[in-house]
Amino acid sequence: MSRSAAFGRASERRSSPYAERAETEANGVDRLLLAAGEAAAARLPLRRLALGRLADRVIARGPALAALGEAELAEAARALRPALLRHGFRSDLVVEAFALAREASGRRLGKRHHRVQLMGGAAILQGWLAEMATGEGKTLTAALPACVAALAGLPVHVVTVNDYLAGRDAEILRPLYEALGLSVAAVVHDQSPAERRAVYAADVVHTANNELVFDYLKDRLALGADTRRAAHGLKGARGGGEGGLVLRGLGFAVIDEADSVLIDEARTPLIISAENDADGEARYRIALELAAGLDPAEYRIVPGERAARLNPAGREAVGARAPRGTADGIWAIAGAREELIEQALSALHLFRPDEQYMIVDGTIQIIDEFTGRIAEGRTWEQGLHQLIEVKEGVALTRQRATLAKLTYQRFFRRYLRAGGMSGTAFELAGEFRAVYALPVVRIPTHRPSRRIAHPAHLLPDAAAKWAAVAEAAAAMAAAGRAVLVGTRSVAASEALAAVLAARGLPHRVLNARHDGEEAAIVAAAGEAGRITVATNMAGRGTDIHLGPGVAAAGGLHVILTEFHESARIDRQLVGRGARQGDPGSWQAIVARDDDLFLRFAPAHLRAVAGVAVLRRWCQAAAERANAAARRAAQAAETQDRDRLAFAGEAV
Template sequence: MIQFVKQLTNDQSRRLKAYERRVARINELETTMKALSDDEMRTYTETLKARLLDGKKVDDIAEEGFALVREASVRVLGMRHYDVQLIGGFALLEGNISEMPTGEGKTLVAALPSYVKALEGKGVHVITVNDYLARRDAEQIGKIHDFLGLTVGLNVPDIEADEKRSAYQADITYGVGTEFGFDYLRDNLVHKPEERVQRPFHFAIVDEVDSILIDEAKTPLIIAQKDRSHIRLKQLAQQIISEFEETDYEVDLESKSATFTEAGIVKIEELFAIDNLFSASHQVLYHYLVQALRANVLFELDVDYIVREDKIELIDLFTGRIMEGRSLSEGLHQALEAKEGVTITEENKTTAEITIQHYFRMYPLVGGMTGTAQTSRQEFLKTYNMDVVQVPTNRERQRVDHPDRIFMTTEQKYAAVTEKVAELHATGRPVLIGTTSIAQSEAISKHLKKKRIEHDVLNAKTVAQEADIIANAGQFGKVTIATNMAGRGTDITLDAKAKEAGGLFVIGTERHESKRVDNQLRGRSGRQGDPGATEFFVSLEDEIVKRYAAQKLERVEKKLKPSATGEVSSKDAIEIIEYAQTTIEGLGVSIRDYLFKLDDVLNEQRNIIYTIRNQAVNADADAITKNVLGMMRLALENSIDMHVSDELVPEEWPIDELKDDLRYLTMQEPTWAKDIADTRELKDALNDWMEAIIATTASRLEQDDIVLFAKESLLRAVDMKWTDHLTTMSGLKEGIGLRSYGQEDPSRQFGKEGLEIFEQTYINIARDVTTELCQLDRYFAEMAEEEV
């Protein structure tokens, strides 16, 4: 471990020295840039573009580009990049993560590599965590790019397709990461090339990269169709589960899973008068009962979701924000609706999905920015091949991070937080209280109200005022409660009196599931050398302790000697908190790695389907012809393989069923000689018949209108069967974890069974295409009748 740390330190040192040499050359160019007129600066942009077209690499012109952007920023915004910001820019340009504390000006840093990479003319995407920041950065930093002759686009939800297309055609496009991912999925559902909005991926800069690429990595982006089936069954499932006792189910808090016990299964079978709940005929019932159970025991109101205007709105546990327009799939969202008694909406049936991980891995180069990435360096390297560069601060940090204060109970913790806030508030020192849920923020608020301490509350219910509340949190006398990472991306500026009072004091009310998130909260204080302090108040009743250190606590609880206020200062208590957080961090990495392996299987399948689909959308006649003729051959050969085998003698073959299936596929009578001895002879005998059908189709595909028909048939079959495939794979993923109990590797088994399912999906697509192409005569006859 010591050797690894030494190596890491050496690598960082060498890299920073190389960047510093480049910064020195940029500083030498500053006089030259200052001497240029505004028009000459725009001309310089065209000169750099021309040099790239002549064969120069981006790295060759990066120093001049950075110097140009710095001078443009001075002229347009009155802001000059610090040397450390230039270092951050080089880290991004190389596809790494610039770790820069809050207040170091990451937004301005992004202007440097985004400009240089945009000169290649292939588009740059700058990703933010919310719409507000995307609009703000496009407006502010966009002025620099516009001044230098580049175009800027904004990609946010709910804008028209033409606006999106225009935004993507811009040199630099700002927007929210999820919206870029949804646009990718939508582009792979179109029927005409001109309906697409994106162009090929080139370079992305991801702000708050740890939040987007790690914290949100487990949540797939899903486009779905509405399905109103089984509404009554969902209500019935909720009614049954609400009456269950704790002995009827088991909950695993570590993996957040819930299963029925033997007693629960017997109870269900008796209620429905069925013999076997797990039989195929009861699969739908079992699925909705499991979802109702999960909704009741794993999801908590005002923690995982809120109810507003007769709707369930999901909360992002890492940001504390409402996940606008997002819903849970596979009937789980409807189970929550049934639980809370709100109107049950249509279920979402997935038609397209992709994880954030796999979406951003499609970019040839991705750079990221955050104040907290080093603790996840190995995960970034393994998953995204992105290294972390710790950029020095412009001014030395003055913030004081106090050790945790630990209490026996939650109420004792809240009482201590209230006393601390009252003590600080009496001096006028601004206080920011970070909580992990809405419920917690409201509980703290009640305590402060009893003390008559005025305060603002920022959580998923008050997100509309987010920027204003956070921006004012550093004013003298202000007390602010903020859920988790609410307000991330907005600087907290201190006024003079607040600085005199000691700066912003940040109080954490619970350790988060990741030290990174704790550090993000601490980072709200002490920006740009400002004074400040942080302190975490935790209890041995906190959720993280109950879920991940309950047994450890039980062993040492009697040795703890709390004070009259319930405070514990023993080493054992500190170790329990550390153990709980280390455990959940390790589990989080394992879960993300496991899900990544599972999603890798689906990603390979998606790439195959989307390749076929895009060839059809592009009206690539050669590719369409090759694909559909290959599918016809596959469908016909598979039909034979399904019905006959060498394990049976020819007299035992279901010949009538084979003939019926071939007749269904081709609309023609299959013929072969009698006295077939084995499958090889049968295939040889049918070969001329099959090849004649395929040859007829091939000759017809020389006509443009037939190619168009084949294109639509192919798209129709692909979309329908891919939707069914996603539902099947989701069910497989749901149950694959149980395979570990049978000493099987779940991810390997998922890959194996997923391949078998995909092969059948592909055959089903081939069968649909074959039946449509073999009915061309009927299709054109019907068209002729309609014209008459």
């Protein structure tokens, strides 16, 4: 492979003080053709066969490298640098680099990459997305392409879904990187700009996706602020703003949990904003009162979009009841007041405490629905956040004006090269190829799966569901199994915890209230008789190791208490058990009044359908709605690209 093919052609690079790729937009027909072609190509074995041949070559180099001393191993890694810089990711150089990393891992970590991990690493380096089953060791897999790209001189970012995983993986892999002469660091939330600059100077940087994009946006803002100085040369742009830019460039990205980052969060923009002048609490209080006074026939709730819409009668009612002669001119403008009332309806009917948000120290904190964690620093737009603050009686913050905005859909297309991995990607192969130019390859498992699926149970309501879940968890724990119960919200996890406590069943709860205890709770979750109740915090990147005697008793038993909008997220939770050939089992215990069924199934279907039909119907409807929303967000962002500009150039 030529250097230009490996690192991105100069003609494709964006005008910037550091390396990044210029964006390209495929038209609708091209995207459709790419998606259709990829859906077929991903099912063929050709990619797996090529990866398997490379993995076999790496393994064959093992005995020769095992004879080298520590100093000789490090010298061999140093010797690869100029060749990689000159020739890029040429296959013989990749084989040698992978073999060195595999040997270093065996010595420093006590784990040598097995064949399927080598295949996964090669796919990522190739710029593909590797679907690897949960438990196959994706952390160790990510180190392979990261090492090769770093030895080739590219800034390397290993991107995951939260700070905890970024810090954990950096520390786990540090001995391996250092054995090859590479430095590693992790980005965490509270670091200062100077600390972040030092972190990004490392050869390999582990970071959460949102932290990375915000740092990029801050760099773009800094460039805009320095435009006049930059007009006389780049020194002003690089040297301004407390030490200059933070990132070294967008060279190579290894995206862990790629379906979460690139699909589930694709339409959520990352925004840097500044406070506007206060609108005053009166505006939001009046809006909530007007919304609460509307007849249900005057508006409709759109659960799939989590939005409310006024109908003609509702717009007429709002116009008639809006205050007159106030200093706040919004009430005299029909479009503006109607938009505010629709936001107020959403705040009243669609956003609930301990589900979409938590009240922490007198502030509204958003809960990320995909990770189950508090979304640090994130606020809702267009007055929704302030409406919820007034609804909950907490201190009012000011609305914020957008200074810079970027979605993951646009950001990750700017890397010179990017690859990824996930336990659940195959269903979305067409979208990954059409939007991100990421072909998908399914990597086989290292050992055959021993996971057992128990029949699903559909209960009439939540109360019956929690009772059945408690009974099933108690039975499994009494048999010496470890039990993980997955819930969709903080409120649901605490409702189940109350039922378990009433029955005298010892348990631990892992949700956004207890994120500081995450490591300790997860470490104990595999013990015999242990019942752990968790939100999606336990759904990704979490290894639950079985305690003594648990495997003999049947392993970890996973209980789903509510299906998610995407079957992929269900699979992630199920995958916490029966990993790498361990025994394990799972079952779903759900209710007809679960949120997914209420939002996407008509009442007559909820009343009579079985669990399999309800699940398929609702998840298919949710996936269609979410895919349409992602396409709409991409189209809107493309239209707005030239409107939000820094020194004449859009972010």
